[in-house]
């Protein structure tokens with residue numbers, strides 16, 4: 001049986017004599033059933049006592065195949081020969097993490113902190129891996145090499161490599177793969193699978209195996225190894241995949257490492273075993289060792305969040321017996337230890353950073369690690385929730401009907417399935433998602449990119465799977481990138497920049513004020529702040545105040561002054577909107593060289609012509625990026641290997657109030673100066689954990705340096721009547737219509753005769769109470785009423801494209817969506833857009849429970865999307881029970 005629960009006591013290790021001789025054991029007490037059951041004692045035998053040494057009260061413990069002993073009416077448990085003991089099974093350790101951990105725990109920490117920079121071995125390694133996958137899929141060797149090198153054109157170009165030399169080198173590496181595949185060992189019956197995504201709920205592990213051959217893991221290494229045996233850390237990595245496969249009831253007993261550089265060695269000079277393929281056997285002892293090592297790592301990570309004392313959970317290197325003087329990372333390790341004043345086996349170089357900077361790194365390190373755990377909780381839902389629960393949560397499309405499966409050029413697959421009942425989900429075109437046969441964890445599953453999603457869903461994968469279910473796949477990329485952004489900004493960042501960030505120096509401005517915008521003083525001041533800033537400028541733009549317009553003018557001004565500008569925003573949509581305004585504004589007068597960095601599916605159609613292609617001749621690709629005056633990308637892309645290598649005079653970041661502080665750092669660290677544009681009275685950063693990540697750098701800086709900020713106070717969107725409430729509640733009454741025309745708009749402008757509208761819809765702002773009841777996240781009666789309101793506007797002559805509906809929950813969005821053809825969406829997805837008529841379905845009935853009510857900033861967004869007519873639909877009595885909403889009701893009823 002399996003036992004699991006939080007640890008309430010850890011005993012001492014003792015030695016007892018048994019019929020097999022003296023054996024170590026240790027008793028650990030846990031409370032099964034998530035801590036609800038009575039405590040039970042589990043005795044961990046033999047080498048599992050090493051795991052007990054890392055166990056602490058409060059950690060979660062899982063013991064598989066435990067055996068029960070009854071003694072004097074009391075049941076105790078102990079491990080058996082088949083048991084595995086797993087600490088903190090919910091912490092999903094990545095296989096590559098274990099690999100670096102066995103080399104040295106501190107290396108694991110350093111890799112996590114600084115990320116993988118753009119360098120030639122990494123890029124070449126990726127190409128060789130891709131070629132390996134292609135060969136397994138039967139692609140011709142030369143074709144694959146040419147294709148994969150071209151695909152890496154941009155990265156190679158930035159590194160200063162040309163295609164011919166890379167092709168040569170990849171060919172030498174690929175020879176090892178090709179030769180090995182051609183050996184007699186490969187028969188038709190060989191069953192191959194490349195790039196296999198695996199997750200193990202039992203062992204708390206996840207990873208992506210390079211390949212499986214007859215169910216056995218094969219790992220590719222682009223280095224050399226002239227010993228007979230695979231390197232220790234490589235064996236551990238392959239053994240991890242064996243453990244992950246155990247979750248699929250497979251029992252691999254052999255692992256293969258393929259050292260591709262061995263074939264490229266000069267046989268007359270090199271000595272040792274030059275054969276590239278090295279096999280080793282995977283026994284129980286090795287697998288248990290892997291689990292124990294994973295436990296050490298998970299325990300260290302637990303300490304990072306829950307431990308006490310100075311810098312808990314930061315490895316020192318003493319945990320392992322690695323020798324620092326042979327380590328490639330020795331210098332980095334010493335510098336990081338020196339800067340952060342960390343104890344380390346390698347020692348320290350340099351003076352520590354000021355205490356407040358170290359405290360900052362510490363605080364954000366913990367916040368980001370807490371967010372990582374929340375991401376792991378998302379993975380957990382893959383197996384803890386039933387398919388129906390996942391679907392209800394909008395995290396999966398289930399019961400799909402596979403209709404097509406086509407092999408594409410290059411051996412990839414295009415899978416298509418019908419979606420019965422047209423369900424809603426968070427899945428979007430361009431997302432990476434987990435396609436499976438119905439069971440994404442124990443069944444057949446493949447990561448793939450969603451190509452289209454409509455009546456059917458189309459996914460592209462490396463291997464075919466029967467497409468019966470498609471799940472949102474949580475990713476740790478944003479968490480990883482936040483860590484490297486903190487590292488780059490604080491450990492490697494510019495001193496002057498840090499002085500401003502840490503409130504040690506006021507932002508400076510210099511140079512003449514010029515007239516950029518004649519009809520809007522605040523906008524003109526914002527452009528002047530941007531051009532004269534020596535450190536930073538902050539543009540606070542409430543709804544409809546011309547943020548995008550101002551950004552475009554600021555970029556023109558900066559480029560005109562000779563600056564190279566990075567234009568970043570949280571969403572692709574904002575990046576493309578700003579770019580559109582820049583391109584429209586210059587009317588070809590300024591010859592601005594613009595490049596949009598993003599994926600084909602992420603970048604809007606009308607910006608594809610300036611999208612930077614990664615594929616092609618390295619020199620051309622790199623030149624296109626490096627010569628651009630304006631580079632536009634999402635802030636997530638700013639943390640990519642390619643953009644981390646770029647530098648700019650100014651970084652201009654839109655939607656900055658929706659970004660966590662580390663995500664903002666990722667963009668601004670690439671430039672000498674920065675301009676943040678946002679509105680902290682609208683949606684805050686979306687994070688799962690409750691901590692410092694919830695507050696944007698924009699908001700912090702606006703409060704610290706009000707003199708470096710300007711608020712755009714004239715809005716070009718809403719009628720006077722509509723804007724009144726938001727202006728008073730959120731902007732101290734400072735927000736005003738930009739012109740009389742804007743102020744005087746009304747619903748009458750949208751119809752031939754206002755009398756065609758029902759009387760209750762003739763005012764610009766209305767509250768209607770349909771008297772519905774809420775069931776879960778929907779309110780059917782209210783949904784019907786909303787659809788009827790939309791119909792009434794359409795019947796009176798309003799163009800359906802001019803009407804938008806906002807609802808707080810996706811379930812209600814779906815409920816309304818079934819009854820109308822106009823755009824229906826959540827608040828979060830409506831931020832940044834507007835419509836002449838907006839109907840808001842508040843759903844709440846009886847009480848004010850739900851995301852729209854939790855945070856007044858959401859309501860601000862919902863109420864400020866409409867230009868001429870705003871209809872609120874909800875329970876008047878419930879709303880009146882809260883002072884803020886009571887004021888809203890009063891305004892709507894006026």
Ligand SMILES: Nc1ncnc2c1ncn2[C@@H]1O[C@H](COP(=O)(O)OP(=O)(O)OP(=O)(O)O)[C@@H](O)[C@H]1O
Pocket residue numbers: 517519520523541542543544545546547548549550716717831832833834
């Ligand atoms: N100074 C100006 N003179 C004339 N029109 C302007 C000016 N500033 C903005 N506008 C117009 O006002 C409208 C709203 O501007 P814009 O789209 O830039 O708003 P925004 O603040 O980005 O909106 P959101 O709140 O959605 O982010 C646009 O049609 C824009 O052309």
